[in-house]
Amino acid sequence: MQQQFVRPATDRELANVLADASANRTPVEVMGAGSKRAIGRPSQAAVSLTTTSLAGISLFEPTELVISARTGTPLARVEAQLASHGQMLAFEPVDLGPVLGIEPGHTTIGAVLATNLSGARRVASGAVRDHALGIKAVSGAGQAFTSGGRVMKNVTGVDLTRGLSGSWGTLAVLTEVTFKVMPIPEETGTLFLLGLPDSIAVEALCAAMGTPFEVSGAIHLQEGLSARLWHAGMRSAQKAVTALRIENFSRSVAYRKQRLKETLKPFGDVHELDHASSLAFWDELRQLSVLQRSDAPLWRISTAPRSGPKVVAAIGRYMPCSALYDWSGGLIWVEVLPAADAGAADVRRLVATHGGHATLIRAEPAVRAAVDVFQPLEPGLSLISREIKAVMDPAGILNPGRMYANV
Amino acid sequence: MSLVVQPQPDKRILARRDAIVADLVRLLGSDVVIADADGRRAFETDGLTAYRAMPLAVILPRSTEEVSKALRYCHENTVKVVARGAGTSLCGGALPSEDAIVIGVSRMNRVIEVDYENRIARLETGITNLGITAAVQPHGFFYAPDPSSQLACTLAGNIAMNSGGAHCLKYGVTTNNVLGVKMVLIDGTIIDIGGAYLDQPGYDLLALVVGSEGQFGIVTEATVRILRSAEAARPMLIGFASSEAAGQCVSAIIASGIIPVAIEFMDKPAIEVCEAFAKAGYPLNVEALLIVEVEGSAEEISELLGRIVAIARAHNPMVVRVSESEAQSAAIWKGRKSAFGAIGRISDYYCMDGTIPLGRLPDVLVSIGRICKEHGLKVANIFHAGDGNLHPLVLYNANNPDEVAKAEHCGAEILKLCVEVGGCLTGEHGVGVEKRDLMPVQFTPAELGLQMRIKTVFDPKWLLNPAKVFPLDGREAATAG
Structure with missing residues (x-):
């Protein structure tokens, strides 16, 4: 099929495109820069719409901790602007491009909210959606609307700002997003342990999260994956790596590391990374370094932290797999051996046993066409979701079928 | 008596009241249903006491299943429902209607x-x-x-x-x-x-x-x-000769990379009343007072407070005082947290809840003062300065209908001002009945239509918490297509 690319440069242009498509019931593939195009059920849209011409930072008030940007603005540009004032997006958005075979740094700020994929700091600082303050968007019917605004506390009306988070372009096309930002910590420290089995590692991570020391990253890498780390020191240990991040002003980081070492002592020898090394380590995790350069199916599983190792052990009984635990065990990236269904039936059944949900992040198009990529919803939630889709996108033209066959 | 007019109750429902109560008793048991006038009167208003209405009946279920039974009955019989927690809403969010049943969750507290x-x-x-x-x-x-x-x-x-x-x-x-x-x-x-x-x-x-x-x-x-919980927390007081200086100090603290766990602001009228009530040691000679609190170990706290003091010094504070004991900290917070109650002892007040971009603080405070003066009313300002969430308390006499109307007009103007400067109608109290008719100030008809159609997804007959949040005009048009 001949694909037509459209790059509207204004909200009005976008509204016209969508109103036309809606009138003609023409399916539209919606994307930012397209780095996550390979996630979801393969789409058949004749028109591909990108937000990349909706670019630029429209508001930045460092003293009010707020930034607004047109949704096609590269995430890297937003982060550079913030960094020039010592600030950051605290939810540490993940860059999934590299695990999907795309160069790092292609994500747009709009896609960050549209996919709600938060990084390691989510455990301490909240998710993408928790920092979203407002949006401008155009509905599937071509109607422009706003929600929220630029202020930090706002309970006026239905919360469509967060309501559109994680909707993967199926409800509306975002044209501007406003986020709460936070100061970049003065110092970053890392404590790590080597060679822990998963269940003990997650016990250690949860113990650390239960202290008052504001741990802002809590991950565990199985031995097979730690061998793929870029960080030479950790890679050369050839053992599973369990790591914690501590961020604050320097004296506080020193104090908190000391106190956390006491907490972690029963679990084994505690090692440290210095500031520069810590930044590099957490940065490579942000683009899932250990899951790149592989075509194997990749699952993203969300569960209660202490259930994480049980889920992984159960999956391991059915298929060879390797796991990277984030969010102190509550978020697991699991790579499995290629199979016709990417192990979907087993993975979903086993996740359900422990409570949680699974998304197939990487798989061949044929597999993604054959299995549910996003977690199938309970009937009650599925019905509400379909009806919300009908409100926001009455003709069903936005990324049809990308998340669910009927949405 | 008040500006926001509630629709007339549905006479057909009122006429069926006895039958509806009998049905509910049969369905849920008499110990779950409150039908007598004295029992219902306890539920006739919430934290926005200017509005009241006797509910048709009150149900206090003991389980999710009982809530489900009650709602299914109401849906099948087209009876409206007002959900209620403790009834502390400041915007009339739990205000009953005469033709609606109140379902309270207070018994379900495990x-x-x-x-x-x-x-x-x-x-x-x-x-x-x-x-x-x-x-x-x-x-x-x-x-x-x-x-x-x-x-x-x-x-x-x-x-x-x-x-x-x-x-x-x-x-x-x-x-x-x-x-x-x-x-x-x-x-x-x-x-x-x-x-x-x-x-x-x-x-x-x-x-x-x-x-x-x-x-x-x-x-x-x-x-x-x-x-x-953090190992410890400690507040400090910083007093200024102007609210402008206080606002600039807040901006400077945030720009320095410190995010205190709380930054609260009070103006002179608020300080005086709270100090009289709580004896918190608030300075009485300042025009604006900040309560800034930080958390951590003793050493972390003293480092952070030291940095904040240094920043404050650059903004000509009249008073800088760090809490020196648990008792002092408790008194500082007691004064702030009991502010509404303390002001309530000297006057009736109308509590507003807009949010503004912090940079607009000084001129917004001036404008609030002007608006209240024009209406011949006094105002005390208390708010969460870190996030720009304002709580101007407009003082009035509830027994004087003229002042009641003035207070509501005054409040509406203040909220419109908040939206004009880039903020919103409500930061944390909600829209309820109070700000329902102001929603068009913040949203276009199309935006309200979209929100209303999402409401319809959850509540197709519009039975839940009737006549709140969305303006009454335009509901049918918005939800028809």
């Missing part, structure tokens, strides 16, 4: 499960906000959102209004701390959204439900994040 390793608590939503923290405090944990009414207000009400509090600059508001809910839909269907994990599959329905003001369903259980 702690179902606390899981310290996974750092979550599962609760029935009739539990009070402070009750959650009380349940986990022995293990050193707390539940973060802390509205001033936390002693009385319920988790159900917090979820309905997406409540905030003084400490949300660091810890976020209700929507940032709720991971899952069990909700009963108007047709009696029970659904679970989210759970014991940090994100949910599919659309972010939790975001739509939290803050939906009882328009979408009744939440009977919730899973919330609990956090380990």
Whole structure:
């Protein structure tokens, strides 16, 4: 099929495109820069719409901790602007491009909210959606609307700002997003342990999260994956790596590391990374370094932290797999051996046993066409979701079928 | 008596009252249904006492299943429903209607499960906000959102209004701390959204439900994040000769990279009343006072306070005083948290709740003063400075109908001003009945139409919390197509 690319440069242009498509019931593939195009059920849209011409930072008030940007603005540009004032997006958005075979740094700020994929700091600082303050968007019917605004506390009306988070372009096309930002910590420290089995590692991570020391990253890498780390020191240990991040002003980081070492002592020898090394380590995790350069199916599983190792052990009984635990065990990236269904039936059944949900992040198009990529919803939630889709996108033209066959 | 006019009750429902009560008693038992006038009168208003109405009947269910039975009955018989927590809403969010049944969740207040390793608590939503923290405090944990009414207000009400509090600059508001809910839909269907994990599959329905003001369903259980308490916390007071200087100091603190756990602001009238009430040691000679609180170990606290003092010194403070004891800290917070009550002792007041961009603070305060003066009313300003959430308290005499009308006009002008400068109508109290007719100031008809159509997804007959949130005009047009 001949694909037509459209790059509207204004909200009005976008509204016209969508109103036309809606009138003609023409399916539209919606994307930012397209780095996550390979996630979801393969789409058949004749028109591909990108937000990349909706670019630029429209508001930045460092003293009010707020930034607004047109949704096609590269995430890297937003982060550079913030960094020039010592600030950051605290939810540490993940860059999934590299695990999907795309160069790092292609994500747009709009896609960050549209996919709600938060990084390691989510455990301490909240998710993408928790920092979203407002949006401008155009509905599937071509109607422009706003929600929220630029202020930090706002309970006026239905919360469509967060309501559109994680909707993967199926409800509306975002044209501007406003986020709460936070100061970049003065110092970053890392404590790590080597060679822990998963269940003990997650016990250690949860113990650390239960202290008052504001741990802002809590991950565990199985031995097979730690061998793929870029960080030479950790890679050369050839053992599973369990790591914690501590961020604050320097004296506080020193104090908190000391106190956390006491907490972690029963679990084994505690090692440290210095500031520069810590930044590099957490940065490579942000683009899932250990899951790149592989075509194997990749699952993203969300569960209660202490259930994480049980889920992984159960999956391991059915298929060879390797796991990277984030969010102190509550978020697991699991790579499995290629199979016709990417192990979907087993993975979903086993996740359900422990409570949680699974998304197939990487798989061949044929597999993604054959299995549910996003977690199938309970009937009650599925019905509400379909009806919300009908409100926001009455003709069903936005990324049809990308998340669910009927949405 | 008041500006916002509620629709006339449906006479057909009023005429069927005895039959409806009899049905509900048959369905749920007489100990769940309150039908007598004295019993119902306790529910006729909420924290916005200027409005009142006797509910058709009140139901206090003991379980999700009973809520489901009641809602299914109401749906099948087209009876409207007002959900109620503790009735502390300041915007009339729990105001009854004469043709509607009140369903209160106060009996459903159990702690179902606390899981310290996974750092979550599962609760029935009739539990009070402070009750959650009380349940986990022995293990050193707390539940973060802390509205001033936390002693009385319920988790159900917090979820309905997406409540905030003084400490949300660091810890976020209700929507940032709720991971899952069990909700009963108007047709009696029970659904679970989210759970014991940090994100949910599919659309972010939790975001739509939290803050939906009882328009979408009744939440009977919730899973919330609990956090380990900081080792210690200590507030300090910084007094200024002008609110402008105070505002600049707040901006400078934030620009320096310090996020205090709370930054509260009071103007002179508020300081005087609170000091008289709480004897907190607030300076009486300043025009504006900041309460800034930081957390951590003793050493971390002193370093942070030292940095803040240094920043404050550059803004010509009249007073800089760090709390030196637990007792002093408690008194400082007692003054702030009892501010509404303290002012209530000297005058009736109308509490506003707009949010503004912090940079507009000085001129907005001047304008608020001017608006109140034009109406011949006094105002005391108290607010969460870190996040720009204003609480101007417009003082008036509730026994003087003329002053009541002036106070409401004055409040409406203040909220319009908040929207004009780039803020919003309500930061944490909700729209309810109070700001319903102001919604067009912030939203276009198309935007309201979109929100109303989402309401219709959850409540096709529009039976839940009637005549609130959305302006009465244009409802039919908006939801027809």
